[in-house]
Amino acid sequence: MPIESDLVDRDQLRSFLREHLGPAETFDVQRHDQGFSNETLFVSWDETDLVVRRPPVGETADTAHDVLREYEVVDALQETDVPVPETVAATEDSEIIGAPFYVMKRLDGDVLRYSEPDRFQNSEARAGIGREMIDTLAAIHSVDYGAVGLGEFGTPEGFTERQVERWGEQFEWAFQETTESREVPEIAEIGEWLGANVPEEPAHTLVHGDYKLDNVIFGPDPDPELAGVLDWEMSTLGDPLTDLGWVLFFWLDPVEGELSPLMQTMAPTFLTEEAYHTRGELLDRYERQTGVEVRNLKFYRVLAVYKMAALGEMFYARYLMGNSDSTFYAMMEDGVPQLAEHALEIIDDERPI
Template identity: 40%
Template sequence: MSEDSPPGLDLARLRTHLDAERPGLVTGELRARVIEGGRSNLTYVVEDGTHRWVVRRPPLGHVLPTAHDMRREHTVISALGPTPVPVPATLLLCTDESVLGAPFYVMDHVEGTPYRQRDQLVPLGADRTRRIAESMVDTLAELHAVDHRAVGLAEFGRPDGFLERQLRRWGKQLDASRSRDLPGVDRLRERLAARLPPSPPPTVVHGDYRLDNLLVAGDDTITAVLDWEMSTVGDPLTDIALLIAYTEGEALGDDLSSVASAPGFPPVADLVARYTATSGRDTSAMGWYLGFAFFKLAVILEGIYYRFNQGKTVGEGFDRIGASVAPLVARGNAVLEED
């Protein structure tokens, strides 16, 4: 690897590839840094002294089947470019693993702040925090209003039987990352399988929608929706439920999120009501969707914990991830009992 290259990103090889595929794009010596805070795919800011770009690639090891698909991310972001959904412009997709050791893509760098912690929102004040949270919900409804066929995503997913396949997929990924006893997780999976609700008409689904996957500008405008690695076409209620599960994250450990405790951040009921009104969708089955959201989050974090124990993850804070899994499983079971 070239000197000063961060793990997983050989700058000399990247420069050679960019010069060949996009002549004239790079005008100076490349520098790069890992964007901290990501828990799955690796994200880098790359600059040449004049321009900035973002490079995304899979983690360095233990890549789960169907996860970390760079082609999918590139496809959906490119398709959403002409729509009202704010996404970065894509510049290049590389599936030749000889360049960086894994597929990757390059997109424009977009200015904005990803808010993940209460302390980031408190200085903004209650009114601005409320506006940001409401814009977050409205942007999700905007995504779900996109005609996926019209933007070239008709074959992007298989909406028939979506919930059953999703539950089976995350169950398999749990088994692939299982390295310790997780009380209640099999019971949660079985209860979800026994109570599958009918899905509404399919839409583009982000798959990991939350405030810190959005960039917010100084005027509280959402400038970009990021991290599309789990996107597909399917049941839109899985997105709003996962957002609510993240919103409850402060009670389950700061490794998820603590934004919901910031003054002005709307309560869960208000977020659901705003989505219901803006999207026009029936959210009466939200209990099941929340149970599934907590199950999915538990599996995601368990996979990250597994990679951390293997020494295959770049970044900070991974040593605490494992402790967040059990509370998620417990909350998922509790939600189903309340429903």
């Protein structure tokens, strides 16, 4: 696990922040150890709490650029209805801390990853969490991306078909390492079904790419208010229903019954408590908020599972290669076959929305 000294040159960062924010007597840096993608550092600059985002140590130039794409979209959304952290500065100069990075102000509140805060353990708050999630997703999909300077942020035409192809390629890469341990033949069947059932894309919008409960932060008030959407590194222009399928995959229905050990690991289990929205209710609210009738929902749900399975297979490959000792990565030996079974159940209409 990287330590702060591997991720940042403290003296250089201090100089950078002094240039953009003025001098400070108090300066401290701590690594945030959650997540599997870009590195997050919490910085104290006198009374101002900051976040520094940079790529992991050893990443290639192409993937390192993702952090600056993330800054570009967060900066562009500052004056929109989409809640995002306030940006401070960004730089491509790897000589400062060893990689490109950007700085934003830290939001006050909670990321709902493993448990509910005490203030949300009531019916009204639980219902409010679902409303905030969907209303914010609708706000993302309603942004006039050209007007905020994101007109060249992606190539939206053919986005959905490319998603199927892209995640299929990720499987191919991972299978080179994992098939000696075990095979997942169902993946080919699922990929063929997706390729044959790509729907006509709705109007293109800004797409977050990883929109789910633990990628947003709720403010400190008793009434849930979504204070900021985080982790924009997968964002682009494309099919908004891919975001909807993704958030529904990680949203556990209160009526779903016993959870598999895999979903207990990947999704917030407190969503099964009373008063949380069902997936069907989230879908209905999304349609009302956007005015979009969601068709071909099965495709988007299967695509979300396929994407998660591809990520899981890559995690498992890295575990077998000795690049990670994560127990979650190791779980993917059985987890990916379980996800494949889940996708086939959706295809066969054996699972409700």
